[in-house]
Amino acid sequence: MALSGMRGLSVFISDIRNSQNKEQERLRVDKELGHIRTRFKNEKGLTPYEKKKYVWKMLYIYMLGYDVDFGHMEAVSLISAPKYPEKQVGYIVTSSLLNENHDFLRLAINTVRNDIIGRNETFQCLALTLVGNIGGRDFAESLAPDVQKLLLSSSCRPLVRKKAALCLLRLFRKNPDVVNVDGWSDRMAQLLDERDLGVLTSSMSLFVALVSKDYDSYWSCLPKCVKVLERLARNQDIPQEYTYYGIPSPWLQVKTMRALQYFPSIEDPNTRRSLFEVLQRVLMGTDVVKNVNKNNASHAVLFEALALVMHLDAEKEMMSQCVALLGKFIAVREPNIRYLGLENMTRMLMVTDVQDIIKRHQAQIITSLKDPDISIRRRALDLLYGMCDVSNAKDIVEELLQYLATADFAMREELSLKAAILAEKFAPDLSWYVDVILQLIDKAGDFVSDDIWFRVVQFVTNNEDLQPYAALKAREYLDKPAIHETMVKVSAYLLGEYSHLLARRPGCSPKEIFAIIHDKLPTVSTPTIPILLSTYAKILMHSQPPDPELQNQIWAVFSKYESCIDVEIQQRAAEYFALSRKGAALVDILAEMPKFPERKSSLIKKAEDTEADTAEQSAIKLRAQQQTSSALTVTDQPTANGVPPEAQLGPVKMPRMSNEGHNAADQVLARSNGSATDLQASTPSQDLLGDLLSPLAIEGPPSAESERNPVSGPAIAADALALAPVGDQTNTVQLIGSIAERFHALCLKDSGVLYEDPYVQIGIKAEWRSHQGRLVLFLGNKNTAPLVSVQALMLAPSHLKLELSEVPQIIPPRAQVQCPLEVVNLRPSRDLAVLEFSYKFGTDLVNVKLRVPAVLNKFLQPIPVSAEEFFPQWRSLSGPPLKLQEVVRGVKPMPLMEMANLLNSFRLMVCPGLDPNTNNLVASTTFYSESTRAMLCLVRIETDPADRTQLRMTVATGDPALTYELKEFVKEQLISIPPASLAPQPVPQQAPPNPPIAQSDPGAMLAALL
Incomplete structure (x- = not known):
């Protein structure tokens, strides 16, 4: 200007x-x-x-x-x-x-039109540029016919017509219903004969837009497009200003090939032959050179030509030539070219005739799995997955299993799923399939979804010849000193069903099988315990007549878990204990599971859905399906036990977080012909209040009730913060203990007292698994009169999905009500849920708002990281927003070991020896949410021995929001350390029943917990 x-x-x-x-x-x-x-x-x-x-x-x-x-x-x-x-x-x-809806633009329409239809070319260009940039509906209605006339005018200079074509393209894209292009086939054919390349390129852009809406009206233009390509391929009459690094107008070539891809086929043999000659010339004349700009231009033309070749279903010879050319691309040093080669070779897999030719490059593709660039590794994984069939499945799956040990955390979930799909889809025999899945679980247990091991169980159950082999392999894996919990699940299930087939083998007697499985019990989480209990019952059934010592050991386990707070564990333990006393009848009741009905695997369905995707979409869609699809679980079998859940379980049933394999207790009841009724009659009624007072149910708050200054915990949203201040709330009744301290204590442990006053005590027992949480609220009435008008409302932040069961309006005297609460973490956030609880006792109306300890660290799972895993991941997250660094001041001074304990208490595993500076700490963990799934998080803290009040903190994850939220969360804990954060007390495994509480002592309930 x-x-x-x-x-x-x-x-x-x-x-x-x-x-x-x-x-x-x-x-x-x-x-x-x-x-x-x-x-x-x-x-x-x-x-x-x-x-x-x-x-x-x-x-x-x-x-x-x-x-x-x-x-x-x-x-x-x-x-x-x-x-x-x-x-x-x-x-x-x-x-x-001004935008297209501004009122002032209407004032200028007449002036703009006068400039367009005038004879001053400079003014015409200015007006066309304005209309094209704004593209409003008013402009389209008033000016589109004039722009069309200008484009078709033979008296206008090419500069004006070029701008008219682009202006009309903009108006058509914004307002296709307003711009009338009926009968434009002849006009476009005329424009495609244009000799000026500027007008021709602009007209081709308009043509692409038109055929994308309705190709059927423009068949007469197809030969014109081929002639344009012939002219460019032979470099005929191409001005120097339209030649880019020796390539004649690559932009026009790409646009023309793209336009041809909107037509379903080319029937005319002469036109088809001419087009393939042009494509052959493009394929033969493209190579990798040192000049980056020339590479970019020639490769843009090449890859559009490849897309057109696939679209037109060319002869096998040309397809082979395309694959050979791409094979050169994936072997060069330039990473961008390797990426493009792998991506386009993946697209070529859609052509059935070339898959055998692509297999020739299998070794080079496997080498690409070890490329430093993760995007190249992903494309190589997609390509291997797509090219796998019966002939090469064994080699590819074994390569994937080897690569799994060193693969990035970001790829392991996808890699595990694809290896499982290939193993199932192309297994040469079922024993090899079992070997692959067990290796998969052993090497990447955290990243193996449940539907994978469910599918193994189904295969083994439906194939009798496979059962001894599967049981033997499961027994071998249990000999390892440390195995993943998923391996414990599948091994326990297989040995429970089929360990009797190994009875003659050394180390496989029922007593030895029970001992080796029982050794794993202390290491597993709550959802796995029901599977182990089912295994114990099966072992006892297979050892009829039972070994007295083995029987007593198993009975002791059942007796221990009969009083467990988890309803699934409690139900199975009670039922199995009662059933195991039936003697020989146990064999009929706990017979082997029947075969599953034949149905399509959910894993295969995922594979078929992804085969039609492009290389860019395949990994994304596959992971999204894994998150939302129904896993292949054997609970598809009907559980016709005929007994209401309330009758089976007793007073309270806690909702299940997920189905883990067979619901064995339900299957047992289905066979036992009414044994559930007998079981219910023989089970003594439970003392609900005693359930709350038992240390097994709730772990108490910190033992000291001395005055502490309330400190702020994790930040919450503004509205939730207004509802539930951090400090103690004032009400008409005198509180017992500090609400803030109780909340902070529950941020570190999973059971304790959330709130207490002279009339009521609210306790919490929780368990957390990946991005899900299952809590039970214990509402205990401490007095001899009922609590009335009881209400509980859960105010959930946007990142949590909460489901609270119905709370009764009346709590009887000296009674306790259990209210299950399910939590699902949708995405990373430090906002908190708020429980609004109110009740009436006599003349006192009490209303409190309590923060629920569903905090960020509950969705963390500590994970040890070696130096070989840490440093490549740390380097790959190069900077903001995935890696954030901040100097934190105002830190409470503490020794380095104390700070390490603090991080460990918040489920950030400190990894010693990774940082050469002994004044620094490195921690790792895995964050779970529906949006991120398993996301590795790395934290580095650099301290100053001379000034413990400040430090530098760096947080790196694969998600920008998670990085920020985790950094702020750790910073808050370092600046203001919650009470008792450094020494969380473990929940005792067993404890004698508490003595009765005197009704006259309102604080006795807290004393019993402590």
Whole structure:
């Protein structure tokens, strides 16, 4: 833009550039805007030169990022100026400051139309540029016919027609219902004969838009497109300015090939032959050279030609030539070219005739799995997955299993799923399939979804010949000193069903099988215990007549878990204990599981859904399906036990977080012909209040009730914070203990007292698994009169999905109510849920708002990381927003070991020896949510021995939101350390029943817990 002679504008720009800081710049801008506003108010005194100068200044201020909310009318009025300098600034500023719905644009339509239909080419170009940039509906209705005439006019210069084509393209894309293109086939054929490459390129862009909407009307244009490609391929009549690094107009070549892909086929043999000759020339003339710009242009043409070859289903010879060319690409050093080669070779898999040719490059593709660039590794994984069949499945799956040990955490979940799908889809025999899945679980247990091991169970159950082999392999894996919990599940299930087939083998007697499985019991989480209990019952059944010592050991386990708070464990233990006393009848009741009905695997369904995807979409869609699909669980079998859940379980049933394999207790009841009723009659009634008072049910708060200063825990949303302040809340009743301290204690442990006053005590027992949580709220009435008008409302932040069971309005005297609460973490956030609880006792109406300890660290799972795993992952997360660093001041001084204990208490596993500086700490963990699934998190803290009140913290994850939230969470804990955070007390495994509580002592319930 020409600014010569505008001294005021030049001075203003110099002042802005010379500003020392942002504040000084803002003051200068405000001063100038005030001056312009004052001058515009007295518009009669403005010369055209001054108005133009002020409008230029407004545009410059707008480009700096400041709002310009006045002067629009002055800018629009300049469009009608007779001279070019004023008209130019009017058009430029109007198209920059105003959008398509602005009222002032309607005032300019007539002026713009006059410029378009006028004879001044410069004004025509300005008007077309404005219309194309804004593209509003008003412009389309009023000006589209004039733009069409301009495009088809033979008297206009190519510069104007080129702009007219692009302007019409913009209007058609924005308003296809307004722009009338009926009968444009002949007109487009005429435009495609254009010799000027500028007009031809713009017209081809318009043609692509037209055929994308309706290709059937433009069949007559297809031979014209082929002639355009022939002209470019032979470099006929191509001006030098349209030749890019020796390539004739690569942009036009790409657009033309893309337009041809909208037509389903080419029937005319002459046209088809001419087109394939052009494509052959492109394939033969493309190679990798040192010049990056030339590579980019030639490869853009090449890959569009490959897409067209696949679309037209070319002859096998040309397909083979395409694969051979891509084989060269995946072997070069340039990573971008390797990526493009792998991506396009994956697309070539859609052509059935070339899969055998692609297999020749299998070794090079496997090498790409070890590439430093993760995007290349992903494309190589997609390609291996797509090219796998019966002939090479064994080699590819074994390579994937070897690669699994060193693969990035970000790829292990996808890698595990694909290896499992390939093993099932192309297994040469079922024993090999079992070997693969067990190796998969052993090497990547954290990243193996449940539906994978469910599928193994189904295969083994339905194939009798496979059962001894599977049981033997499971027994071998249990000999390892440390195995993943998923391996414990599948091994326990298989040995429970089929260990009797190994009875003659050394180390496989029922007593030895029980001992080796029982050794794993202390290491597993709550959801796995029901599977082990089912295994014990099966072992006892297979050892009939039972070994007295083995029987007593198993009975002791059942007896121990009969009082467990988890309803699934409690139900199974009680039922199995009762059933195991039936002697020989146990064999009939606990017979082997029947065969599953034949049905399609959910894993195969995922594979079929992803085969039609492009290389870019396959990994994303596969993971999304894994998150939302129904896993292949054997609970598809009907559980016709005929007994209501309440009758089976007793007073309270806790909702299940997920189904883990067979619901063995339900299957047993289905066979036992009414044994559940007998079991219910023989089970003594439970003392609900005693359940709350038992240390097994709830772990108490910190033992000291001394005065502590309440400190702020994790941040919560503004509305939730207003509902539940961090400090103790005032009410009409005297609280027992500190609400804030109780909340902070529950942030570190999974059981304890959340709230207590003279009338009621609210306890919590929780368990957390990946992104899900299962809590039970214990509402205990401590008095001899009922609590009435009881209400509990859960206020959930947007990142949590909460489901609280119905709370009864009346709690009887000296009774306890259990209210299950299910939690699902949708995405990373430090916001908290709030429980609004109210009740009435006599004349006292109590209403409290309590923060629920579903905090960020509950969805963390500590994971040890070796130096070989840590440093590549740390380097791959190169900077913001995935890696954030901050200097934290105001830290409470503490020894380094104490800080390490603090991090460990929040489920951040400190990994010693990774940082060579002994004053630094490195920690790792895995975060779970529905949006991120398993996400590795790395934390580094650098301390200053001379000043323990400050440190530098770096947090790195694969998700920007998670990185920020975790950094802020750790910072809050370091600045204000919650009470008792450094020494969380473990939940005792067993304890004698508590003594009765005197009714006259309102604090006795807390004392019993402590």
